[in-house]
Amino acid sequence: MADVQCETHVLVSSSELKGMVSEITNLKNQVPKVLAEVFDKASKVESLEKALESKCKEMEKLKVECQHLTAKVEVWMVECEKEKEDKLILRKKVAETRQHLAHQAEYCTAFGAAACTLLWRVSRSEDTVQTILNGAKVEEFFTLTSQTLDSFMKSMIEEGKRKNIDEEENQFVLAMAGTITNVAAASCGREYLASTSAGKIVLDVFLQLLMQMGVGQCIKLKTLILMALYNVTINCNGLKYIAEKNGVANLLCWLLQNESEADLRCQVLRLIQSLVVEPDTSNKLTADVKSLLCDGFLESLTTDRNADVREVAMEIRDDLKALQCDI
Structure with missing residues (x-):
């Protein structure tokens, strides 16, 4: 039996055919442009995928670095805590040391006040003054006296404590000045003060103290210093030394x-x-x-x-x- 082929024909008007041909032609013309856009988009997608992959790798690297830094921070935090604990311990030790030094200073001041008060009393005798000047530590004593009086004055000025002077410290300084006054009352003492470098330094400090102490302050100390300077002027060298002071x-x-x-x-x-x-x-x-x-x-x-x-x-x-x- 022979195949029967059925063909269906659609009648299209000439104008519609022309329109279809024009549209097909137009679509054909658009194909290269569309393909170019597709290829361009595909290329961009590929670039973005590569960039994304690179960023992912970079993120992994940063993550590793972050973990490393986190570990370091944790170590540093532990060390910091340890340092804080060490500092607290050191502060306690410093406070204890300061307290210990304060006690030592109080003890030394009290001991010095007692010793110098005794020396002040016994130095009223010229024979005792001669014995003191013949001693091995006489120059050191006069040097310490100068330093102590100078330090006393500076601390009062810096701390503004001209009226609130510690009783022991005040007695210590008065006893030292009184001892020098008694030394100056003896002829051998005047000669020592007027002719030795240690003695002249004491006289210089005395004059500085009179200049620096405020009106109405440390009256006893000023009086003792003036008595000592007067005693020194009985000596010709002492008189000349003080008179020539500017x-x-x-x-x-x-x-x-x-x-x-x-x-x-x-x-x-x-x-x-x-x-x-x-x-x-x-x-x-x-x-x-x-x-x-x-x-x-x-x-x-x-x-x-x-x-x-x-x-x-x-x-x-x-x-x-x-x-x-x-x-």
């Missing part, structure tokens, strides 16, 4: 005009008198004193309530008049 006239006149304690003012007057009336002192020092102590002020001291102040003031007035007549 500003000594200004210092003494300032103390006399500003301090109100009678005994201290009397000691200032005695020292001024010793410096002015001795022939070994310069005329400049005498002129400075006369210039700084005007006649009215000096005259007012001759009527002071304190008998000692009145007496010494009158002597200085008469001495200055006599010196002026001699000139």
Whole structure:
């Protein structure tokens, strides 16, 4: 039996056929462009996949590094905690050491105050002073005295404790100054203070203390220092050494005009008198004193309530008049 082929034909109008042909032609023309876009997108996808793969590898690397750093941080944190514990231990030790040093300082101050107070008392004898000066540690004693007095003054200035002075420390310093005053009361002591480097340093520190201490402060210490300086001026070398110090006239006149304690003012007057009336002192020092102590002020001291102040003031007035007549 023969195959029967059925063909179906669709009648298309000429205009529709032309439209279809035009559309097919247009689609054919679009194919290269579409393919180019597809290939371009595929290339971009491939590039993105490679970039993603690279980023993934980089992320893995960073993850490993992060884990490594995390491990280091944990180690550092442990070490930091250990250091904190060590610091706490050290702080406790430092606090204990400071407390121990404070106790030692208090003990040394108390011991020094007691020892120097005893030395102050026994040094009233000239024979004892001679024994002290013949000792092996005499230069060291005078050096320590200078350093102690200087340190005492600096600590008061820095800490602003001019009025609140520790009793033991105050007694220690007073005893040291008192011992030097007693040494200066002996002829051998005056010679030592005026002729040795250690003795001159003590005198320099004494003058510095008088300059630095405030008005009305450390009256006993100032009085002892002035007594010591007066004693030293009995020695010719001592007189010359103190008289040649720059500003000594200004210092003494300032103390006399500003301090109100009678005994201290009397000691200032005695020292001024010793410096002015001795022939070994310069005329400049005498002129400075006369210039700084005007006649009215000096005259007012001759009527002071304190008998000692009145007496010494009158002597200085008469001495200055006599010196002026001699000139």
